[in-house]
Amino acid sequence: MEQTTTRSSAGLILSLLKEEGVDKIFMVSGTDYASFIEEKVRDPSLPDFVVVPHEITASAMALGYSLGGKMGVVAVHTVPGTLNALGIVSNAYTSRIPLLVLAGRSPYTEEGSTASRNLRIHWTQEARDQGEFGRQYLKWDFEIRDPTQTSVALRRALQIARSEPRGPVYLTIPREVSVKEAKPSNVKMSPYEPGPSRESLREAEKLVEESERPAIITWRGGRRREWYEAITEFANKLGAPVLNYVGEVVNYPSGGPMALDKLDMKEPDLVIVIESEVPWIPKRVKVKAPVIRIDVEPSYSYIPYYGFPCDVCIQSTPMALKEMQIRGKDRWSEEIRERVEKQREYKRKEIGNLENSSRVHPRLLSSYVSQLGAIVVNEYPFNPRYGSFEYGEYYADLAEGYLGWALGAGLGIRMATGRDVVITTGDGSFIFGVPEAFYYVASTYGLPAMVVIYDNSGWLASAEAVEEVFPEGLAKAKRMFPGADFKRYNIGETVKAFGGYFRLAETPEEARSALTEGWNNVKKGGLSVVQVVVERTR
Incomplete structure (x- = not known):
């Protein structure tokens, strides 16, 4: 039932989100969220704040929460937070994933109230049009200018985000507005979708x-x-x-x-x-x-x-x-049935042959990973044709192609579904995903998961582009791709700083062993990273 008591605008937003079934907000807070924090302390039943130390990870977790069947909400700090989150927002837009982005705004006033500007950045972080930054990748954006707009603005944001084609929306709340009292209005706005003629x-x-x-x-x-x-x-x-x-x-x-x-x-x-x-x-x-x-x-x-x-x-x-x-x-x-059966038999034989190699082929590693029986959240290297999946067991290749989403999304899916998750990334996209923020959240909130890094020491897509654009070129002939090479380090080993498991594998036997050990650690509630040196091919 709609709230009848008077709250601050921030409190009303939180209570309406709770009423709409939102139970978590992934947050990188700043000075703009004072009223939200105060309201949460007053009423612990309001949606929980999941504190995440980077906007890429926070927005990716909210995206994954939506993929897992719940409504993803991320709260970011004014202009800097918005800019950091925009890549993930663009993924949500092009892949039609509902997402509510809450953003603070620098205070309007220089003096006169406790909510007025009191830090140097409150002047330098004010934008002429904050919503403009992401407007090409937002279904809708709005700044609440008066507390009386709070109920309608929040309901409308959720309606648009959840309606087909689904996607991200952006709601800005200035600090002066967030602290003022706001009465709820009894308005219902249900989502909608098109139907055929x-x-x-x-x-x-x-x-x-x-x-x-x-x-x-x-x-x-x-x-x-x-x-x-x-x-x-x-x-x-x-x-x-x-x-x-x-x-x-x-x-x-x-x-x-x-x-x-x-x-x-x-x-x-x-x-x-x-x-x-x-x-x-x-x-x-x-x-x-x-x-x-x-x-x-x-x-x-x-x-x-x-x-x-x-x-x-x-x-x-x-x-x-x-x-x-x-x-x-x-x-x-x-x-078609005969062709399907032949392709399955071919893949069985192919995997058998690849197992006899001294090096790890990406398709062989994909077969190994799929045998874990977990939801696979894939950022680029995993080949789903070498696994067996049904509804809700695989997420990958978001349309905009902004890399760095899989680590956070995997945790969001885990949090939404409670199911085991394995995250597969390339060596480059692993770094894009802000691993330390990922480790922090997984360790702090007890979210066991495993990351498998397909380490091919390069930007494979860039190398393949050179080969396609210049099929007779020197780069292809000499197998040299300056600008597409990537020096190898044990990049996954940083998980140890957060008490996690790490192992580097270079042969099929080592890969199988590492995956088994890493997965056993996940089953005990831990965090695992397995870095596998793979052949530079798909």
């Missing part, structure tokens, strides 16, 4: 009925359980292969009969694209078949130049699949 469904049904070799391409169609189940049921009934069955999330079970790794796109006579902004790379792949797109925002209007075809665009969640009337006729399902 009957006309678009009929057009799609006609194309599906006429097809003999349909294929499904998705990337994050499984980001909600009901979507995952709708795609699984539709693909099995249609007999259509699912490409990217594990993409940014698990879209279709790895063990399903339609879980195909690759397909010559000249084969399908119909392509159904579900929640995927880049279904293929046009300079490498030519698609001549008709394309049906099912997406909460099929045009991806935030991308300035975008030329992917859409013969039938259905602006809807993947639940539109439930409304499509299709017959489960004999298409090419048996052929």
Whole structure:
């Protein structure tokens, strides 16, 4: 029920968040949060503050909390905190993850109240338009200018963040406003989502009925359980292969009969694209078949130049699949089943061969990691085709590509779900994730987790770009990539300062042993980092 007592604006925000089901706020506080801290002391039942010593880690934890099924809220300090968090915010925006960013603002006044400016930075940290910093990657931003706006502003922020396409919102609270009394207003604002038109469904049904070799391409169609189940049921009934069955999330079970790794796109006579902004790379792949797109925002209007075809665009969640009337006729399902079984047999043999090598191949390490049976939070190197996943067991490759999110997100997912988590990163992205802040939070709040570093001593994507842009170049011929090399250190060993387990592995046998030891430590409630020297390939 809406609060009826009068609180400060900060207290009202906290009480409304509690009412909306928010139980934690990931916080890097500053002088702007005095009133929030005071209110929490007065009422310990308000959402807990999870204190995190860096905004990248804090915002990534909030992002992971949302991925884990709860509403992620992060509180940052004025302009510096906002700037530090923006990379993670851009990931949330492009990958459609709900996120509420609370930010303080330098006090308006120079004197006259206890909330007025009392530090030098209160002048230097004032921006002409603080919301402008992240506006390209925010669904909405607003500064509360008067305490009477508090209820509506907070409700509206949550409504917009939770509505499809979901994403981050930004709410600024000046210190003078936060300390003033604010009466709640009885306003309800429920989230919403688009639905298909009957006309678009009929057009799609006609194309599906006429097809003999349909294929499904998705990337994050499984980001909600009901979507995952709708795609699984539709693909099995249609007999259509699912490409990217594990993409940014698990879209279709790895063990399903339609879980195909690759397909010559000249084969399908119909392509159904579900929640995927880049279904293929046009300079490498030519698609001549008709394309049906099912997406909460099929045009991806935030991308300035975008030329992917859409013969039938259905602006809807993947639940539109439930409304499509299709017959489960004999298409090419048996052929796909045979291909899927052959690819599984090939991978089994491949892993067996890789185990006999003296070096660790990234695909072999991916197979080892998947056998731990934990949620995998992957930042770049792990190959999900060498694991077995169902809904909610894998998160990766956030669309904006801002690195450094996986360490914090893994802890956020762990905190939201209570399930075991293993975080896989490259050697570079591990450093981007601010490891010491990660260790601090994991140790302070008792969040056992394991990090597996795929150490290839370089920026692999940069080296591959050189090879593609200059296929006959000297860099490729000499296997020299100045600017893409990365000197090796035992970067994961810093976990020992926080009482954690560390081991460096260079052979398959050492990798298996290190993963077993590290995982046993996690099961005892500890923090583990295993750094594996891998071949410089995917």
